[in-house]
Amino acid sequence: MRKARMSPKRRAALSRAIQYGVLVVIAVALGFAADWDRIAKNLFNVDVAKDLLPLIPNAFVNTLTYTAAAFALALVLGIVLALMRLSSVGLYRWLATAYVEFFRGIPAMLVVFSVAFALPIAFNVKIPSLTLKAALALGIVSSAYIAEVLRAGIQAVPKGQIEAARSLGMSQTRAMVTVVLPQAFRIVLPPMTNEIILLTKDSSLVFLMGMAASQFELTKIGRDALNSGTGGLTGLFVVGFAYLCITVPLGILARHLEKRFGEGSRK
Amino acid sequence: MTEQPIVAIRGLHKSYGEREVLKGIDLDVHAGEVVCIIGPSGSGKSTLLRCVNQLETTTSGSINVLGEETTDDDVDIDALRTRVGMVFQQFNLFSNMTVLKNCTVAQRKVLGRSEAEAKEVALKNLEHVGLADRANAHPNQLSGGQQQRVAIARALSMNPDIMLFDEPTSALDPELVGDVLKVMRELAEDGMTMMVVTHEMAFARDVADRVIFMDDGVIVEEGPAAEVINAPTQERTQQFLKRVLDPTHTGE
Numbered sequence: 001m002r003k004a005r006m007s008p009k010r011r012a013a014l015s016r017a018i019q020y021g022v023l024v025v026i027a028v029a030l031g032f033a034a035d036w037d038r039i040a041k042n043l044f045n046v047d048v049a050k051d052l053l054p055l056i057p058n059a060f061v062n063t064l065t066y067t068a069a070a071f072a073l074a075l076v077l078g079i080v081l082a083l084m085r086l087s088s089v090g091l092y093r094w095l096a097t098a099y100v101e102f103f104r105g106i107p108a109m110l111v112v113f114s115v116a117f118a119l120p121i122a123f124n125v126k127i128p129s130l131t132l133k134a135a136l137a138l139g140i141v142s143s144a145y146i147a148e149v150l151r152a153g154i155q156a157v158p159k160g161q162i163e164a165a166r167s168l169g170m171s172q173t174r175a176m177v178t179v180v181l182p183q184a185f186r187i188v189l190p191p192m193t194n195e196i197i198l199l200t201k202d203s204s205l206v207f208l209m210g211m212a213a214s215q216f217e218l219t220k221i222g223r224d225a226l227n228s229g230t231g232g233l234t235g236l237f238v239v240g241f242a243y244l245c246i247t248v249p250l251g252i253l254a255r256h257l258e259k260r261f262g263e264g265s266r267k
Numbered sequence: 268m269t270e271q272p273i274v275a276i277r278g279l280h281k282s283y284g285e286r287e288v289l290k291g292i293d294l295d296v297h298a299g300e301v302v303c304i305i306g307p308s309g310s311g312k313s314t315l316l317r318c319v320n321q322l323e324t325t326t327s328g329s330i331n332v333l334g335e336e337t338t339d340d341d342v343d344i345d346a347l348r349t350r351v352g353m354v355f356q357q358f359n360l361f362s363n364m365t366v367l368k369n370c371t372v373a374q375r376k377v378l379g380r381s382e383a384e385a386k387e388v389a390l391k392n393l394e395h396v397g398l399a400d401r402a403n404a405h406p407n408q409l410s411g412g413q414q415q416r417v418a419i420a421r422a423l424s425m426n427p428d429i430m431l432f433d434e435p436t437s438a439l440d441p442e443l444v445g446d447v448l449k450v451m452r453e454l455a456e457d458g459m460t461m462m463v464v465t466h467e468m469a470f471a472r473d474v475a476d477r478v479i480f481m482d483d484g485v486i487v488e489e490g491p492a493a494e495v496i497n498a499p500t501q502e503r504t505q506q507f508l509k510r511v512l513d514p515t516h517t518g519e
Contacts, residue, residue: 158359160357163359164418166322169378174376179361
């Protein structure tokens, strides 16, 4: 019998070594090609970053505030919309579908502008708090996505679960609350985490509504730093890192929750 | 026997759109009776069972369960369902709860029993099906046969007056069927009123008081278990039983 030129095991080992090698070559090439002096001056300018640092905590809190307020509203609206989409009343289903399609389909910026400027014209009302305005605008947009996530999650719970609950004498509502929603919660956790992260970044649109210095959120700080002329993009990189300080822990928390609630579920 | 039957079905019709799956069913089930419903798939036997506790709405006819007219719009169907236990082919244990919680949740929230009482009842029933030691396990940690026995304990924990079984062993590995059938047999011996849709002919012959053979939405033949299974009078029943009991000769 003819001997194979190279055993499959050795071939796999060689393939792995080549893959690592390619990575190292690319990294070294990029390292040589980059202009480190200009990078240090315009992209990661330590002095500019240090000047910016005192502004970050307040902006960080503002970003979190706008996001949290918007998410609270989006969640309530999203639950209502999801239940409307699953309703037996045709008009509710139609309205919820229209809402989702509309607000999912237009740029969030449009809604932010509309809440800030069109609403006062149309209804002659002035919303006093920026946080409220931000929550309204971002919440309206986010609720369209959240409604879909929740609807899919509820529908992903096997029909037999609700039949078993009903056969034990639970009402439709009680079966929903006791059996379906807890299971749907685990199913929607990953896409819901996505929604919160997207919302966190969408809070960068709030500056379009006009704001005082104390109300600046992270992106506004970064843009102002960019426009100030020194340090180039450094400001944007600083706030970019601040966003990661919010979103990465969120991701870790979600994975942890998923694991905890996953215990009792089907594999 | 003059006492009122537990279940009295009269002229029951059920259609899904154009397709009529139940074409006029009349059936009484008396207290303590074990009725097995057999027949080919698509004959309407599961639909019939699901109509009894109104998991399926009926098109016409009447179903009287425990003295209540289930097809009446004013009947409190949730209250009635607490007295009608149901066991499903796919077990349908609540996957977000432990075995014990599966057996207590409806006792607590529907019957309003105290935590302690619900737990006591649940453990007694889990003991009965031989799974008290798995009370804190999650459903996905159990085999199919164990899950189905938990499902039986869950239904029994409501102290029902009648139990409905919808092909309880059809989704099980063959070696796990026996444990479930054993529990059901003990239940029958304890005097529980049972309606069982099944393909287990041996169980039907040995445990049932009465066997119903359904085909194409009607009851073709019914009578004492030994008669219907060992000496069926209708040709369709004979054909069906021949295929089921002697499957290798189907091609003849």
